[in-house]
Amino acid sequence: MNSGEYQKFEELGLDQWLLKLCWKIDYKEPRPIQVLSIPPLLQGKNVLISSQTGSGKTAAFSFPILQTLSQDPYGIFAIILTANRELAVQIAEQIQIFGASVNLRLALLIGGLSSSKQVKLLGQIPHIIIGTPGRCAELLSIDVNFQKYIKNVKYFILDEVDRLLEPQIWDDIKKVYEQCESPQIALVSATLNNVTQQLKDEFANVNFVECINNPEQKVSETIKHKFVLMPDLVKDYYFIHLMKKLEGASTIVFAPTCRKCHELNELLNHFEIKSTCLHSMLPQHERIGNLRAYRSQKAQVLVATDVASRGLDIPNVKFVINWNVPKVEADYIHRVGRTGRAGRRGTAITMMTQFDVERVLAIENLITLKMEEIKFNEEKVLANMTDVTKAIKTIKIKMQQDGTTEKFIDLQKKKVRSKQKRKGSQEEQQS
Structure with missing residues (x-):
């Protein structure tokens, strides 16, 4: 294979095995958000990553994680928290493909699946944890291995971070983040602009490189x-x-x-x-x-x-x-x-x-x-x-006969009670 085929990705500082991976998965050239964010991540900087949906943000933070991991492998190396279970599953599947050649150990920690099996996965000391904030915070409170190995985490990633700013979710994120001694941070979303200052306030002592691709173009031209x-x-x-x-x-x-x-x-x-x-x-x-x-x-x-x-x-x-x-x-x-x-x-x-x-x-x-x-x-x-x-x-x-309607009504009542409880808690803090 001609090295010229990888020339543009080479300029980002990726190792040869990742360049070959890019070719294999039909990444002929880096996308704009990858050009912006991969170099500072490889240089150890904290980043804010914002780009349209479908623009390659997952690879933008995954490639630096995998390259740095391959050079000095240990677990737990990276934690990726995201807004919902389906997205966590998808990120896990993509990173498993990206990291197939480096014997990657990965743990998916999400609700709705057996927590005991997830504890066993943590017992194998995975390199990368991908999950939802609630389940990760829950397992952190009960699992000694998780508590022990999370301290040396290199990368702390929040994907779709603007959806993670609800008080209850953010409390769970803080429980996880506060156990990490000095991680490199990446905050990622397609709609980051409206919450950038709030995020900077939450991470008051952290300096971020802003990797924002064409902020004026909010949606794909296609x-x-x-x-x-x-x-x-x-x-x-x-x-x-x-x-x-x-x-x-x-x-x-x-x-x-x-x-x-x-x-x-x-x-x-x-x-x-x-x-x-x-x-x-x-x-x-x-x-x-x-x-x-x-x-x-x-x-x-x-x-x-x-x-x-x-x-x-x-x-x-x-x-x-x-x-x-x-x-x-x-x-x-x-x-x-x-x-x-x-x-x-x-x-x-x-x-x-x-x-x-x-x-x-x-x-x-x-x-x-x-x-x-x-x-x-x-x-x-x-x-x-x-x-x-x-x-x-x-x-x-x-739906009425099989009890489905009643389940949805109960869910709605539960959501209203939870919202009222959060509102009351916020009012108490303000007073």
Whole structure:
């Protein structure tokens, strides 16, 4: 192999085995965020990494970790904490591939899986830990090996860090971070700009190199942004009409709640549109299985809550449908980032009612783009009104009978109580 083939990656300071890996996995040249962040990470600097979804951020922090580990291997060498279980699984799978040639030991520490098995993994002293903050903090409190070996951690990475700033989550992160004596830090997200100062305040004694790729361009140029305007009362009829038109195309539908996610998935399957779903009420083995079914194209549609909006790399997603307009504009960027990845083309379609105008305008202002309207003939949309209405009623009756509705109601009550408790705690601290 000609060394010229690796010339651009060589300029970043990567070792020969990583250059060969880049060629093997079809990384012909480094992406802009990798050019910005790999050198300072290799130089031992702390970094803030911000770039569009699908722009190669995982490799940007993984390659320096693996190169430094290969030169002086010990465990526990790096800890990577992220916003949700699915993203943790994905990062673990990617790093396992990247580090296959260096006998990498890796532990995945997430909720929903056996904690006793995870303790056994920690007993093998893994080089890299990838997990969610809650489970890592829990295991740290009970596992002596974890407490002992975490002190010498070289890299401390927070991925999708803007989603980790909720007080309860951040408390868990601090429990883990405070056990590390002097780690090198990387804070990573596609939407870092709004929380940069807050993060600097949290790490008050740390100097960061800002590795920010084209902050003005919030979303990929390969994504088309469209909306369908409809009265709120007939939203589900428009939804089924739209999904029938997209039948055969790989699609992710984002729903606002676990309950609505479940209902939309059932509705699509009723109309013989192969669909699966992903939300936090599902057991972890089902979440993993459903995501695999969608990735392997056994299901055409993945209906998901925002648990799937962060970082998941699923090739060839043609459409992202926002059943609801996100309340936080930055969430729109993460959702639509599931399509148009790595230069591919994609389309994001937002279902907009009379109550959503201001939020859509705010999103357009954030991404500095105007959405294009898709117009449907309402007569044609409502032609199947009777069938859709019957299907919705059947699904709701079934959910009531099998106890699913009650579970979602209990979840909502639990979330409200938790929110009230956090609010009360914050008010006490302020007073």
